[in-house]
Amino acid sequence: xxxxxxxxxxxxxxxxxxxxxxxxxxxxxxxxxxxxxxxxxxxxxxxxxxxxxxxxxxxxxxxxxxxxxxxxxxxxxxxxxxxxxxxxxxxxxxxxxxxxxxxxxxxxxxxxxxxxxxxxxxxxxxxxxxxxxxxxxxxxxxxxxxxxxxxxxxxxxxxxxxxxxxxxxxxxxxxxxxxxxxxxxxxxxxxxxxxxxxxxxxxxxxxxxxxxxxxxxxxxxxxxxxxxxxxxxxxxxxxxxxxxxxxxxxxxxxxxxxxxxxxxxxxxxxxxxxxxxxxxxxxxxxxxxxxxxxxxxxxxxxxxxxxxxxxxxxxxxxxxxxxxxxxxxxxxxxxxxxxxxxxxxxxxxxxxxxxxxxxxxxx
Numbered sequence: 001x002x003x004x005x006x007x008x009x010x011x012x013x014x015x016x017x018x019x020x021x022x023x024x025x026x027x028x029x030x031x032x033x034x035x036x037x038x039x040x041x042x043x044x045x046x047x048x049x050x051x052x053x054x055x056x057x058x059x060x061x062x063x064x065x066x067x068x069x070x071x072x073x074x075x076x077x078x079x080x081x082x083x084x085x086x087x088x089x090x091x092x093x094x095x096x097x098x099x100x101x102x103x104x105x106x107x108x109x110x111x112x113x114x115x116x117x118x119x120x121x122x123x124x125x126x127x128x129x130x131x132x133x134x135x136x137x138x139x140x141x142x143x144x145x146x147x148x149x150x151x152x153x154x155x156x157x158x159x160x161x162x163x164x165x166x167x168x169x170x171x172x173x174x175x176x177x178x179x180x181x182x183x184x185x186x187x188x189x190x191x192x193x194x195x196x197x198x199x200x201x202x203x204x205x206x207x208x209x210x211x212x213x214x215x216x217x218x219x220x221x222x223x224x225x226x227x228x229x230x231x232x233x234x235x236x237x238x239x240x241x242x243x244x245x246x247x248x249x250x251x252x253x254x255x256x257x258x259x260x261x262x263x264x265x266x267x268x269x270x271x272x273x274x275x276x277x278x279x280x281x282x283x284x285x286x287x288x289x290x291x292x293x294x295x296x297x298x299x300x301x302x303x304x305x306x307x308x309x310x311x312x313x314x315x316x317x318x319x320x321x322x323x324x325x326x327x328x329x330x331x332x333x334x335x336x337x338x339x340x341x342x343x344x345x346x347x348x349x350x351x352x353x354x355x356x357x358x359x360x361x362x363x
Contacts, residue, residue: 052065118308127222161177161326256294266287
């Protein structure tokens with residue numbers, strides 16, 4: 001007994017020494033302060049921002065972080081950056097085969113933490129649209145992406161708008177910001193005449209981002225729109241030029257468009273051992289290197305979900321790692337009789353089963 005007590009006393013002393021060292025690093029070094037700021041950013045953009053106070057940052061510092069998160073810098077995108085398209089060209093594009101390219105994205109030596117995700121490139125912007133939930137999964141609830149995707153026969157679906165979540169349980173019933181589906185405004189908690197930061201697709205298949213009211217978007221012939229933030233790339237220029245974007249490392253969903261009109265969705269897992277998460281700047285830099293001229297963050301965190309080939313293919317950071325109830329989603333749906341081709345990390349696959357197919361069937 002005496003020997004056991006001596007061991008416990010030594011372990012207790014070591015524990016207190018460890019706590020003193022960690023406390024010294026967190027509160028006595030610039031590196032520790034940076035870690036606490038990163039933690040606060042991640043918490044403030046999660047379902048439980050009230051816990052950010054436990055980073056023990058000064059109130060002034062927390063208020064500054066909240067301000068930068070809620071009011072990011074913005075600029076309105078310009079359609080002139082895209083290739084010009086006539087009505088005839090648009091009609092031809094709608095008839096072309098749909099090419100889907102799926103690429104595995106991983107962190108590199110310059111990344112803050114390890115992360116993994118998928119980048120989906122959709123050749124034809126006219127196959128992309130926003131769909132809203134229909135309340136089939138319960139009162140005061142949105143729907144899971146898998147439900148919305150299957151109802152719309154989608155090949156790909158990615159989460160879109162954020163939503164009010166006062167309970168922290170993720171009901172996903174009412175979206176925040178502006179939502180437009182099939183050219184019509186969907187009621188949200190946003191006043192229709194008040195501008196807010198959004199991303200959308202116009203009748204001509206061009207992605208628009210910026211600070212607009214619902215009516216301004218309709219005037220610009222926007223047929224699909226969802227509100228979230230911040231902007232990452234606008235008119236071919238990076239928006240995050242200092243720091244990491246102010247939202248910490250977390251799961252991410254990003255929508256982007258290349259100059260040729262193709263749409264990209266980047267979905268990064270986070271808050272898990274296999275993938276800690278990415279900063280907004282890391283996502284921005286990935287998409288910029290892939291040719292994005294406009295890119296906007298969709299709702300991240302536990303909402304970040306990728307549906308592909310009939311099921312959810314990423315690992316959402318919910319407790320169950322299943323997709324949560326959401327207000328809407330971006331979907332990719334093939335038109336009747338439209339040919340669909342898909343590759344995954346350069347290998348040709350069947351869009352329905354995701355199984356590798358013969359790259360040279362004629363041989």
